[in-house]
Every structure is written in structure tokens, then in C-alpha cells.
Amino acid sequence: MPDQVLFAAEVMLNGLMAGVLYSLVALGFVLIFKASGIFNYAQGVMALFAALTLVGIMDGQVPFSHLINAIFGTNIHHFGWHTPALLAIILTIMVMVLFAWLVQRFIFRHLVNQEPIILFMATIGLAYFLEGVGDLMWGSDIKKLDVGIPKGMNETIESITHGAFGYGFFIDNLDIFATFVAVILVAILVCFSQYTKQGRALRAVADDHQAALSVGISLSYIWILVWSIAGFVALVAGTIWGAKSGVQFSLSLIALKALPVLMLGGFTSIPGAIIGGLIIGVGEKLFEFLVGPWIGGATENWFAYVLALLFLVFRPQGLFGEKIIERV
Amino acid sequence: MSNGSEGNFVTTDGRNIGGVMMEMKNITLRFGGVVALENISFNILEGEVRAIIGPNGAGKSSMLNVISGFYIPQEGEVIFQGSPRPSLKPFEVAHQGIARTFQNIALFEGMSVLDNVMTGRLTKMKTGIFSQMIWAGKAEREEIENREAVEKIIDFLEIQAIRKTPVSRLPYGLKKRVELARALAAEPNLLLLDEPMAGMNVEEKQDMSRFILDVNSEFGTTIALIEHDMGVVMDLSDRVVVMDYGRKIGDGTPDEVRNNQEVIDAYLGVSHD
Numbered sequence: 162m163p164d165q166v167l168f169a170a171e172v173m174l175n176g177l178m179a180g181v182l183y184s185l186v187a188l189g190f191v192l193i194f195k196a197s198g199i200f201n202y203a204q205g206v207m208a209l210f211a212a213l214t215l216v217g218i219m220d221g222q223v224p225f226s227h228l229i230n231a232i233f234g235t236n237i238h239h240f241g242w243h244t245p246a247l248l249a250i251i252l253t254i255m256v257m258v259l260f261a262w263l264v265q266r267f268i269f270r271h272l273v274n275q276e277p278i279i280l281f282m283a284t285i286g287l288a289y290f291l292e293g294v295g296d297l298m299w300g301s302d303i304k305k306l307d308v309g310i311p312k313g314m315n316e317t318i319e320s321i322t323h324g325a326f327g328y329g330f331f332i333d334n335l336d337i338f339a340t341f342v343a344v345i346l347v348a349i350l351v352c353f354s355q356y357t358k359q360g361r362a363l364r365a366v367a368d369d370h371q372a373a374l375s376v377g378i379s380l381s382y383i384w385i386l387v388w389s390i391a392g393f394v395a396l397v398a399g400t401i402w403g404a405k406s407g408v409q410f411s412l413s414l415i416a417l418k419a420l421p422v423l424m425l426g427g428f429t430s431i432p433g434a435i436i437g438g439l440i441i442g443v444g445e446k447l448f449e450f451l452v453g454p455w456i457g458g459a460t461e462n463w464f465a466y467v468l469a470l471l472f473l474v475f476r477p478q479g480l481f482g483e484k485i486i487e488r489v
Numbered sequence: 490m491s492n493g494s495e496g497n498f499v500t501t502d503g504r505n506i507g508g509v510m511m512e513m514k515n516i517t518l519r520f521g522g523v524v525a526l527e528n529i530s531f532n533i534l535e536g537e538v539r540a541i542i543g544p545n546g547a548g549k550s551s552m553l554n555v556i557s558g559f560y561i562p563q564e565g566e567v568i569f570q571g572s573p574r575p576s577l578k579p580f581e582v583a584h585q586g587i588a589r590t591f592q593n594i595a596l597f598e599g600m601s602v603l604d605n606v607m608t609g610r611l612t613k614m615k616t617g618i619f620s621q622m623i624w625a626g627k628a629e630r631e632e633i634e635n636r637e638a639v640e641k642i643i644d645f646l647e648i649q650a651i652r653k654t655p656v657s658r659l660p661y662g663l664k665k666r667v668e669l670a671r672a673l674a675a676e677p678n679l680l681l682l683d684e685p686m687a688g689m690n691v692e693e694k695q696d697m698s699r700f701i702l703d704v705n706s707e708f709g710t711t712i713a714l715i716e717h718d719m720g721v722v723m724d725l726s727d728r729v730v731v732m733d734y735g736r737k738i739g740d741g742t743p744d745e746v747r748n749n750q751e752v753i754d755a756y757l758g759v760s761h762d
């Protein structure tokens with residue numbers, strides 16, 4: 162087999178794995194958008210905040226230590242213990258649920274029936290606020306996140322592909338793990354929405370608020386629920402990304418990669434978010450590999466947006482989005 | 490039976506009418522300058538079919554929206570099953586056993602007929618979010634019980650053939666019927682129907698009338714319904730409230746109302762739309 166084809170195949174596989182992360186972030190957007198019509202600009206910052214909280218709890222960091230020290234003249238930074246990863250994850254989930262409740266209670270409860278643009282602006286405010294809270298709570302230094310996810314080249318894949326094609330594929334264990342986790346997460350979400358009472362209520366709210374109210378569904382309960390789930394999805398995405406490249410501000414920028422994914426997949430489609438993420442992941446890696454060298458590289462910065470623009474022009478509802486029909 | 494009757498009797502066709510289930514006292518509802526309801530009082534008796542009629546814009550839907558918690562009146566009191574009701578959110582009203590349909594049909598268009606009717610059971614489901622994940626068996630049993638209840642209603646309303654059809658593909662008349670099925674799935678004490686027969690052809694209207702009467706006589710469900718068409722109302726209802734321009738202009742049995750001069754004027758003289 163020619164080397165170029167093998168390289169391309171390896172690039173594609175790696176793209177697929179990168180795409181999984183885009184899919185996860187996009188999924189968080191879709192969940193909230195479907196249930197409440199809010200385009201949550203803060204999704205990326207939520208991933209950052211969740212990862213920061215996870216690291217902070219694991220390392221036994223004292224939250225708001227700078228603030229506390231400044232006020233009381235103390236000098237505390239750590240509790241002096243380390244929290245086991247699983248316990249820390251559970252505590253972080255609880256923090257994200259609390260966050261969901263606060264967001265509903267103090268922001269969106271007061272913005273019922275407002276224009277989508279107002280809701281969007283509120284989430285921009287929320288994003289910057291949360292970023293500040295994250296800094297204040299856990300400090301702004303780059304943190305290493307180690308929750309025990311395996312890292313480094315997968316030997317088995319390398320040796321198998323080497324035996325088969327005479328060329329060993331380099332696939333990172335972390336990426337394989339991430340894919341595995343994402344698949345499980347999506348499976349759980351699908352089961353939840355199809356087979357539980359809350360899932361049915363969530364779909365009902367996503368479909369028609371008035372009808373949902375009439376069958377006894379509390380909208381604010383469902384909104385807290387989706388923000389919690391989106392917070393959980395953000396935690397998963399933030400943990401994987403954080404384990405890969407450290408927990409730092411740039412993590413919140415993965416949200417920017419989720420935008421083209423949404424344009425591709427449609428803002429209301431869960432399968433769309435998943436497939437869209439994978440297409441963008443594979444597309445940008447493959448494009449960089451094939452076309453990058455001819456035009457000076459760095460195509461990964463813009464490829465996703467150009468692809469999304471093409472989609473906007475030719476299929477504005479996205480891959481799986483509901484057809485936009487003008488009502489007259 | 491006379492106007493303002495306090496109930497507790499058996500109808501000529503053998504149904505039991507009980508005491509006052511719901512009492513609306515001096516309800517006033519305004520939208521800016523528009524007075525949608527002006528100092529309206531009437532009651533609904535256990536087990537009766539109560540109709541609200543009147544020309545377009547009279548305030549009928551507004552009245553139903555007050556009962557179901559969608560609108561909060563500026564003045565007045567709602568007394569439900571003997572005690573004054575605080576101003577509840579619509580979903581809380583649903584949990585009190587009051588189900589409704591909408592004038593402009595509010596179904597979950599993206600779901601199948603079966604799923605739509607299943608949402609009607611949400612108030613009946615007790616298993617919490619975590620126990621559902623941990624004790625899947627209990628949740629499953631609950632799901633099966635609810636499915637059985639829903640299948641009965643689907644049979645009752647003769648929509649077996651479209652159980653799996655996405656609601657968005659159904660014609661208007663069938664949508665109205667599915668919406669009734671969803672409301673019935675909640676096994677309500679009080680069923681509110683906003684123009685259940687509007688936009689239907691004669692045959693569909695006859696079917697719907699039959700279903701409404703059957704629901705009332707077989708399940709003993711109290712029904713308050715809005716209807717535009719005087720003729721239909723006369724056949725269906727035990728007592729009628731007549732509204733015009735946000736005011737109540739008549740209240741009594743169909744016969745009493747039909748012979749009320751103010752009602753005749755409202756219906757003959759004017760069309761407000």
C-alpha cells in the first residue's frame with residue numbers, strides 16, 4: 162500500500178478522535194438550545210470551570226484562597242490532602258448541578274419570554290462572570306490534570322498495523338479512552354431521554370412549552386436538569402482536554418470549534434452534533450495533511466469555519482436539523 | 490335544575506351530579522386596556538358537563554386559561570374542592586388533577602401519538618430520577634402500568650391505527666382527538682376543552698361529541714368545554730355560561746339560556762370578529 166494512503170488513514174483516525182471532543186462540546190450546546198432556546202455562549206467556559214474545579218478538589222486546593230488570604234491576612238492555599246479521582250468527580254458534578262440551579266434561579270427565571278438575543282447576551286455575561294469566578298476560586302495558573310487516563314502511543318495498534326501494512330499507526334491511548342467515554346456518555350444520554358420519565362419530560366419541553374406545562378411539567382425543573390446535564394458533558398470534555406493539554410484558559414476556546422460543528426450538524430440535532438464533530442475533526446486534519454503543504458499550512462485555524470459557511474449557504478438547517486419552512 | 494343550583498342530584502340519564510367542584514368568584518382579567526374578563530362568577534359541579542359559549546373574543550379562552558393557571562386574574566378568587574386556590578403555575582394546576590386541551594392544538598409534534606399520550610401520564614409517575622437509574626425494575630413496572638392505562642385510552646378514542654404515527658403527519662381532526670387522549674391519560678377530575686370541535690367536519694364533530702359524552706358518563710369526569718356553536722352545546726351540556734365582551738350574560742340549563750333575551754341578542758345581533 163502506498164505510504165501516502167497509510168499516512169492519510171492515520172491522519173483520519175486521529176481526526177476522528179479529535180472530533181469526538183468537538184462533538185461533546187457541541188452536544189452541550191444542543192441540549193440547552195433544544196430545551197430552552199438559549200444559545201449558551203458559556204458552554205466552553207463551563208468546560209474550563211468544571212476542569213478547574215476537578216483539579217482543585219483533587220489537589221485539595223482551598224477555594225477562593227487568594228480572596229480569603231487578602232481579607233483575613235492568612236496564608237492558606239491547600240487543605241493538605243488529596244481527593245481520590247472518583248470522589249472528586251462526584252463532588253465536581255455536585256458543583257455543576259449547583260451552578261445549574263444558580264443560573265436558573267438568578268438569571269433565566271427573570272428572563273422568561275425574552276427575545277433569543279437577550280438570552281444570548283445573558284450567556285455572554287455568564288461566560289465572563291464564570292471565567293472570573295473560576296480564576297478567583299482556583300487561581301489562573303496552568304494546572305496539570307491527572308485522573309488516571311492512560312496516555313501515550315497505543316502499542317497494540319502500532320504493532321498490528323505494523324504487521325499488516327509495514328507501517329505502525331500512532332494512536333494516542335488518551336484519544337482512544339476519550340472516544341470510549343464519549344460513546345458511553347452518548348449512550349447514557351439517549352437511554353435517559355428515551356426511557357425515563359425525566360427524559361420524556363425533557364423531550365416534551367424541547368417540543369412545546371405550553372403543552373409541556375399542561376401535562377404538569379415544571380419548566381424550571383427541566384431547565385435546571387438540562388443545565389446540569391450540559392455541566393456534566395462540559396466536565397467530561399474539560400477533563401479529557403485538560404488531561405491532554407493541561408487545564409488553562411485556552412480550554413474555553415474549544416467552544417469556538419463547536420460553533421462550526423453546530424452549523425454543520427444543526428442547532429437542534431443530537432446526532433447532528435456528533436456526526437458534525439467527527440466530520441470537522443477528520444476534515445480539518447485531512448485537509449491540513451493533503452492541502453496544507455501547498456498553501457503554507459495552518460489551515461486548521463479556518464478550515465472548520467469555511468466548511469460551515471459552505472453548509473450555511475447550501476443547507477442552512479444543517480445535516481439533520483429540522484427543515485426550515487416559512488410559516489405564512 | 491336551576492341557575493346557581495348547588496348540585497347533588499341524579500340527571501334524567503342517570504348520572505350523579507355532586508357538589509360544587511370549582512367556584513370562580515368575581516374574576517377580573519385585564520390585558521393592558523383590554524378587559525378580557527369582567528367580574529365573572531360561576532361554578533362547576535362534580536360530574537357535570539359545563540359549557541362556556543359566546544361570540545369570538547368574548548373571553549372564553551381567557552376563562553379557561555385562568556382555571557388552568559395560564560393566566561393570573563388581577564381580581565377574584567378561585568375555590569377548588571372547597572378551599573381557596575392560591576395563584577398556581579400551570580404545571581401545578583395539572584398536578585391537582587385538572588387537564589386541558591388548547592384551541593390551537595398544542596401537541597408534541599416531534600413525537601408519536603403514543604409518546605404524546607404517554608406524556609399525559611407524567612403526573613402519575615412517582616419514581617424519582619435516581620431510583621429510576623438504580624432500580625430499573627421498579628421504573629419498568631411503572632412504565633408498563635402506564636402503558637396499559639394509555640392503551641385503554643387509545644382504544645377508547647379509537648386511535649389504535651395511528652399509535653406509532655408522528656403527530657406532525659396527522660390531519661387536524663385526528664390531532665384534536667390525540668390531544669383529548671393526552672388530557673384523558675392524566676385521569677383528570679376536571680377536564681377543560683377549548684373548542685374541541687372547531688374546524689371539524691360534521692362526522693368528526695359527531696364522533697367528538699360522542700367521546701365527550703362517553704368520558705363524562707363512563708369515567709364520571711367533570712368537563713368544562715368551550716364551544717362556539719350553540720347547537721352542539723345544547724346537546725352536550727348540563728349547564729351553560731354565556732359570555733359576551735368579557736361579561737357573563739347568561740347562566741343556566743340549555744333551555745333557560747336559549748330563551749334568555751340578552752343571549753339571543755348577543756348571538757343574533759352581532760359578530761364581534
Ligand SMILES: Nc1ncnc2c1ncn2[C@@H]1O[C@H](COP(=O)(O)OP(=O)(O)O)[C@@H](O)[C@H]1O
Pocket residue numbers: 520523524525543544545546547548549550551552
Ligand atoms: N395573551 C393575551 N394578550 C393580550 N390580549 C389577550 C390575550 N389573550 C386574550 N386576549 C384578549 O382578550 C379578549 C378575549 O379573548 P379570548 O379569551 O381569546 O376570547 P374567546 O376565546 O372567547 O374568543 C380578546 O380581546 C383578546 O384579544
Ligand SMILES: [Mg+2]
Pocket residue numbers: 549550551592
Ligand atoms: Mg377562544
